[in-house]
Each structure stands twice: as C-alpha cells, then as structure tokens.
Amino acid sequence: MTQRQGLTVWFTGLSGAGKTTLAHYVFKHLCEAGYPVEMLDGDIIRQHLTKGLGFSKEDRDENIRRIGFVAELLTRHGVIVIVSAISPYREVREEVRAKIGRFVEVFVNAPLVVCEQRDVKGLYKRARAGEIRNFTGIDDPYEPPLHPDVECCTHLESIDESAAKILKFVMTMLTSEPQGTTAVG
Numbered sequence: 001m002t003q004r005q006g007l008t009v010w011f012t013g014l015s016g017a018g019k020t021t022l023a024h025y026v027f028k029h030l031c032e033a034g035y036p037v038e039m040l041d042g043d044i045i046r047q048h049l050t051k052g053l054g055f056s057k058e059d060r061d062e063n064i065r066r067i068g069f070v071a072e073l074l075t076r077h078g079v080i081v082i083v084s085a086i087s088p089y090r091e092v093r094e095e096v097r098a099k100i101g102r103f104v105e106v107f108v109n110a111p112l113v114v115c116e117q118r119d120v121k122g123l124y125k126r127a128r129a130g131e132i133r134n135f136t137g138i139d140d141p142y143e144p145p146l147h148p149d150v151e152c153c154t155h156l157e158s159i160d161e162s163a164a165k166i167l168k169f170v171m172t173m174l175t176s177e178p179q180g181t182t183a184v185g
Helices: 019-032 042-047 057-076 090-100 112-117 123-128 159-175
Strands: 007-012 037-041 080-084 103-109 150-153
Touching: 007 019, 007 057, 007 090, 007 159, 019 037, 019 080, 019 103, 019 159, 037 042, 037 057, 042 057, 057 080, 057 090, 090 103, 103 159, 112 123, 150 159
Parallel strands: 007 080, 007 103, 037 080, 103 150
Antiparallel strands: none
16 A cells, blocks of 8 residues: 655745735635645644744744644644744744655745735734734844745735645645655566
8 A cells, every 4th residue: 555645835024915815715725636735824723733932933933833833743644734833033943844854835925014004913013012022024033044945925916825835845845755765677
C-alpha cells in the first residue's frame, strides 16, 4: 500500500496581506480534489492551543513552535496542512521548516500601507494609537523570508493569480518523489 506524503504549506506575511484568504482558497481546492487537508489558522490557534501566550518575541516564537509541532504531526501522517500565521521571525520559521521537512513557505507580500487599508478589524489603527503593543509591522518587526518557495504580491495580483501560483507549486511537491526515497522500477 502506498501512503500519501503529507506536506505543510505555511502562509506568512503581515496582518491584512491576504494569508487567510489565500489559505482558504487553497484549502478548498485541495479538499475538492480529494486530498486529506487540515487548516491551522493563527487567529483560531491563539484562541485554543496557544491561549495565554502574549506577543513578546519569546511568546510569538513559542506560538509558532506549537503550530509547527501540530503541523509536523499531521504532515507525518499524510495530511496536507495549511498554516496561516503572521510568524514574523525568520529564525523560528526556518526551525519549523527543518523539523517538518516537506514544507512550502508562501510569502504573502503586501506593503504596510495596503495592509492598513485592508484592516477590517481596526488593529493597525489601534496599534498606531498605542492601544495595542508589539503589533507586527508597527512597533514589532516582520522579517520577510529570504527565499520563499512562492511569493504572492497581493497588491498586484488577483486572488486567483496568487492561488494558481501556490497550487502549481504544491501540486508539483505532491507529485514528486519524497526526499530520502528512491523509485524502484
């Protein structure tokens, strides 16, 4: 019996860049195609799995490590895991990538001004007013990936265009030989 290989597709970017929108699009497409898929959304994870963590660098790193732990478990068992989380620090993203192995980093890139314009929750406004501290992009840094597997410039591309790039890359990963195995012919 051939077991499907799992994969983690990690969407990173500023709040309002379009991570969740694209993640849901990819999730829906893969579900409809019959793949085993699970979604780990950063906002929902913070309400349950990482409730109680704050927004210091240490707490943010721990949040990402916990999400990464769950993603690694699911990936190991043949599930495609869609993660949508700001995950602002490059080092911990690389740490999670190394642990998971089959990992696609999607940089959802939009300028801060565009993200602020899209801010339906009013978080940027509150951060600029000093009501929210350690807000990524305002008074806490975001370290963009140096070499993302896929970069979506959501201020220049439509959702369909960005999602098509992601799905093309993901489908290539799903149909390629897993690392560390050889084809027997």
